[in-house]
Amino acid sequence: MAKIGVFTCWCGENIARNVDVQAVSEAISKLPGVACSENYKYMCSEPGQTLIADKIKELGLTGVVVASCSPHMHLKTFRKTVELAGVNPYLVEMANIREQCSWVHNDKPVATAKAIELIGMAVAKVRRNAALEPIKVPVTKRALVIGAGVAGIQAALDLAAGGVEVILVEREPSVGGKMAGLSETFPTLDCSQCILTPRMVEVGQHPNIKLMTYSEVEKVDGYVGNFKVTVRKKARYVDITKCTGCGSCWNACPKKGKIPNSFDYGLGNRGAIYIPFPQAVPARPTIDADNCIRIQNMAKGKELCGICSKQCAAQAINFHDQDELVEFDVGAIVVATGYKLYSIGKEQENPNIKGYGEYGYGKYKDVVDSLQFERIISASGPTGGEPKRPSDGATPKTIVFIQCTGSRDNAKGITYCSKICCMYTAKHTMLFKHKVHDGTAHVFYMDIRSGGKMYDEFVRRAIEQDGAQYHRGRVSKIEKVTVDGQTKYRCYGADTLAGTPCVVDADMVVLACAMVPSTGVKSLAQKLSVGYNEYGFLSESHPKLRPVETNAAGVFVCGACQGPKDIPETVAQASAAAGKALIMLSQPFLTREPEIATVDEKLCAACGACVKACPYKAISIEEIRDRKGNLVKMTSRVNPGLCMGCGTCVAVCPSKSVDLIGFTDDQVYAQIESLLD
Amino acid sequence: MEKPNDPRARVEELAQTKLSDCYQCGKCTAGCPRGADMDLPPTRMMRAAQLGQIEEASKADSIWRCLSCLTCSARCPKSVNVSGVVDALRQIAVETNSVSPKSAKIIGFQKAFLRNVRRNGRTNEVEMASDFEIRYFFRRFDVMNVVNTGLLGPKMIARGKMHFAIGSPVKDKALVKRIFDKCKVEL
Structure with missing residues (x-):
């Protein structure tokens, strides 16, 4: 027999002004299974929470409904209250009678009737709630930072200082991004190079940072705490471990001063083997294959030029260099891909x-x-x-x-x-x-x-x-x-x-x-399952309360890839993203809400509708084999690490074999039926 | 909320544009070939219209200086039909008889042009100029004006800006009449 306690909050005057709380309490106390129906001025306060805990102990409640504000506001608060009183935290339901009732209605009798119905729905649901345990997933204590402009540099340095191993991937041959090319910075007019280059050097030397310049993220698999990232190291034609950065090669290049330097936005020129600017990190050259006489003629079987190679005492130049794919396991990803000009x-x-x-x-x-x-x-x-x-x-x-x-x-x-x-x-x-x-x-x-x-x-x-x-x-x-x-x-x-x-x-x-946003950010966002707006700026989870998190768990954003912003704001946001990532990586394991999709594998016909519908790539088609290894059937299966509990799969499943734990069809239909009674 | 009989509604309907879209950037005035000698340059005209000062704006001389080159509308970052607003104000000015006295000559010229087109189906420049100047003379009795424009005529013909040749009128005069009837032009 269910023993449900209902606790209705006045929220000061916020609810009580338009809802007759006393009448609500009395009406609810008559519902089947309701063991007690109380009301109090501030249910989230210390006396309010004590009232709930006392009633749990006194009556041995099996479920709790708190009728107050939005669950976004206080669900965590009340879950903790009941947990401390010895009841599973997932046996709490909230009825939102503030945002969805008292704040939007003026007519008190109407609002009161609606509040009773909303609470009745929550009672119907909580009767069918099951005790749940949070999901635990392991964490790889390594972070990937994409983009090494001022945002990426700051995030990488903060993460590294926090004791986390960082892989910093930069598309260009040098770190520094747009800021390295700026003159002086507002509002203090301090020289951009003077404040950035020491940071660039630090990034290059930090024992916790593995710097990968002239590289791009190719593929991202896995889920929060356990990403598998493939990085493409583009052919640089110079072995930067052998190279000393002496400069003999770029000074000898016959194309020196003939190719527009993209670092100077076409205003200055460089050679085919070049460093983009003298303070580059790493201070090692790159060969621009499209403009190199030697490489361009190799396909024709001719061995022309090669002057740079002859000049190189360290023998660091390899004209046969190829792109290389490198794989890493990381726990968190910080995206800092920056901007470009329209x-x-x-x-x-x-x-x-x-x-x-x-x-x-x-x-x-x-x-x-x-x-x-x-x-x-x-x-x-x-x-x-x-x-x-x-x-x-x-x-x-x-x-x-x-x-x-x-x-x-x-x-x-x-x-x-x-x-x-x-x-x-x-x-x-x-x-x-x-x-x-x-x-x-x-x-x-x-x-x-x-x-x-x-x-x-x-x-x-x-x-x-x-x-x-x-x-x-x-x-x-x-x-x-x-x-x-x-x-x-x-x-x-x-x-x-x-x-x-x-x-x-x-x-x-x-x-x-x-x-x-910089070129290619949309395809990167798709690889990471991060949302973006019509212009390609990446979407944060919440514009005010979760400004550096994204809707893909474990992926954080900072800098101008999220929206136009200046250097101080970018640095602040980068540190915030690093901080959030550090919080995540400092846990021994991650706990995730257990309200995720689950597949009844006996029923599933493996049609793949859910696989296509899932916005988080959390569902895959798997084989079920017997002990001898014979294929029994195919089924879709949810990866609990990736699932965000959005319920899209439940809506599309033609055989109704997917259900959302905590929001099962049974619970949702019970809520609707309570309205029809 | 717009009040009933808000004069702005009429302008918006005639110009097929939303006055509140304008954010007063000034690009219309910047590109206007007549902007420098207007009493109410396009940006200010738009502001007056936004404030509902339609009567004042329709009395402005500048709406008759506009050449309808459409540079303002073409370059407007908010895609406001600025020249459409000018046309709307002109129509309101004529309807309410509030054409700026300074611009009476411009309207006289436009009417002479339309009379000529109605008669011939195309313009006959010498005929049109004569029509315009004679009517203008009888309004002001300004002899010097007749002398000056009379001297200008031969110069323009010499430079090929005006043509003596009287082209043949269009064949389908009934069609021209239908167009004018449909537009309900009173000349």
Whole structure:
């Protein structure tokens, strides 16, 4: 005989204002199986919890219903209460009479009747609840960090400091990401290289970090605590264990200075064997096979060039190098793949996004994007930090900065604000003014978004001290014109505060482009079963309460792959992701909620509908064999480590052989029937 | 919530666009070839319309300066039909007889153009110019204007901007009449 205790909460006035709690208690006490029906002002408080515990001991309750707020809020609280009182925590049900009742109804009698029905449903369900035990899964104490920009570096260093072995995978030949190419950083104007390069070196030297540059994640199998990751080490043609980084090879390469360096966004040049920048980690070269004379002619059976190899005293160069697949077991994965800039020209990867033909990017050399401008004013850049315009190397006296290029432009396909452009554009105007004292920076903006510590002061400084001319308005078109024999870029803008058009003849134009997720992030997200939005930014579990977790257990996100953000925020989020991963990896084993799908293997026809429907790849088709090894039948089987308990498989199963523990058909139908009585 | 008889609703219906979409970025004014000499440049016109100041906006001179080049609508990041709003305001101005006095000449020119097209099915430039100038003269009795435009005519013909040749009228005049009847143009 079931002995169910029902505890109805007033939630101060939150519930009691619209629900007659006393009447509810009395009505519920008449339901079959209800041994006691109590109410109290704050059921989650110490006296409230004591009331529950006392009743359990006094009456020997076999099930508990707490009618209060959302289970998201307090299910854990009440599970703990009953567990301490000696009852299995899965014998607690909550009826949400706050969010789903008192908060959304004004009519007290109606709300009271609804509360009684909601609690009645919970009573019907708890009568059929079974005692459950949390699932225990082992943990591999090793983490994978994907992407070695500032986010990945921070996450890897924090994880390593926590005593966890880290595999840091980076697609480019060097760690550092976008930040390594920046000039100075807002709002303090400290040099990006000075703050990042020591971290890069640390990552390269840390005994707990295994650095894999020029590598990409190929495949991810397994589940939380027990991932199996395959990493593709791309052919580098240089054995970095032998190489000393002396530089004889890249100085001797006949293609030296002839190939656009992607690290400088095409503004500077490199050779076919190169290091992207002098402070690269590892400071070992890579051969760009597409441009190497030797490798390109090998297929034709010719042995040309090979000068780098002849120069190499360490004999580290191997022209026959091949891609290599390496497998690892890891317990947690941190994704830090970062961003790239929206491509301003007409060519777009995403068919929903259009380019800005009217700004002439790609056609006019002196119309550059903001990352190119970072290289132009960076001390490590192709001009050594001297502001020179790309077309003729002249020092620009007037620069027009156009904000919101791509961002907040529905017609071009990106509706979001890229968040950091207001700040770095203010920084650009300052750095330009500090280098060209008689220069003028004009900024066309829509709104200045400078929320952050010392951020608004920074923008005001650009305007008040460094004389940046800010015009509130967008630029409609850029035209190349010749004024007094000089090439100028005529920007047809507007000053909406003056209410008039505003035309500026600039020597150079810098477009503050929208941030978009880096190339290939969607396919990586699919490998990891992590969600993403229409632009490809990865989805966190909860925007406020679980900002670095994802819906795939054991996979964490940080940095600009999750959404546009600046360096301080990225570093904070990276440390948060590392912290969350460390919490997970520090457990001897992981406990997971037992509310997962289970297959009745006798009934299952192995049709595979659930396998296709499962968003977490938790179900597979397995063979059942007898002792002699003969195949008895095929069946689908749920991996308890991967299943998130979403119930999609239950809905699609044609033979009703899948059920969700804790939410069985029996329990759900009982709830519905209680409504029909 | 829009109140009943909100003048904005009429503009939105005529222009087939949503006024609240505009976020006042100024790109329409920036690209407008007439923006510099407008009393109410496109961005301000949009703002006036957003605030429901339709009467004031329809009295503006600038809606008659607009060349209908559609650069504003084409480049609008929010895909607002700015030139459609201009057209809507023009229609409201004519309906409510609130055309800016400065723009009377522009309307006179447009009416002369339409009369000419209604008569011939296409424009006859010399005929149209004469029609326009004669009517304008009888309104203002401005002799200098007649002299000045009279001197401009030969120059334009010499540069090929205006043509003496009187083209043949279109054959299907009934069709032209049907178009004008359908548009209910009063000239």
